[in-house]
Amino acid sequence: MQSKADKPDRKRQSGVIPQKVLWKAGTMLAPLPVSMVTCQAPGGKPNIITVAWAGTVCSEPPMLGIAVRPSRYSFNLIRQGKAFVVNVPTIELTAATDSCGVWSGRNVDKFKRLGLTPLPSKTVDVPGIAECPVSLECRLRHEIPLGSHTLFLGEVMGVQVTASLLD
Incomplete structure (x- = not known):
């Protein structure tokens, strides 16, 4: 067991505050968890986009935010479908997650090519990914260029979780 004298004390270590310098503005919060976001235009085929910039933005109502480039195929699918599903991949899905960020859904059915299973959502008209342990079903509420x-910004309407994880 450490005695009080052995425990680090920031005040006693040096007494000097490190000097800071102003650096170029940029996105310095890395790494972030990567999500596999599913989207679909009404009557269209579902697509998967890899999203690194995603996170909680509100707890009441529960809302998530995802940042997507307007040039991406999925951008208009989200707008048209007014919904998306944020799927949390496992380590076993690393290669599939990477591939979803490389291939465009304009030319490739990513579900078929990667052997992934569309999971019917309970609350939105966009499937999740059955192989992902968590799928957060979101209704599009706002978009901010x-x-x-x-x-x-999507309101979380439902969450599907692999049952064995809840034991």
């Missing part, structure tokens, strides 16, 4: 990306 920010520059290189648009922030899509």
Whole structure:
């Protein structure tokens, strides 16, 4: 067991605050968890996009935000379908997650090519991914153009979780 004298004390270590310098503005919060976001235009085929910029933006009502470039195929699918599903991949899905960020859904059915299973959603008209342990079903509530990306804000309408994880 450490005695009080052995425990680090920031005040006693040096007494000097490190000097800071102003650096170029940029996105310095990395790494972030990567999500596999599913989207679909009404009557269209579902697509999967890899999204690294995603996170909680509100707890009441529960809302998530995802940042998507307007040039991406999935951008208009989200707008048209007014919904998306944020799927949390496992380590076993690393290669599939990477591939979804490389291939465009304009030319490839990513579900078929990667052997993934569309999971019917309970609350939105966009499937999740059955192989992902968590799928957060979101209804599009707002979109905010920010520059290189648009922030899509979705209200979480339902969450599907692999049952064995809840034991």
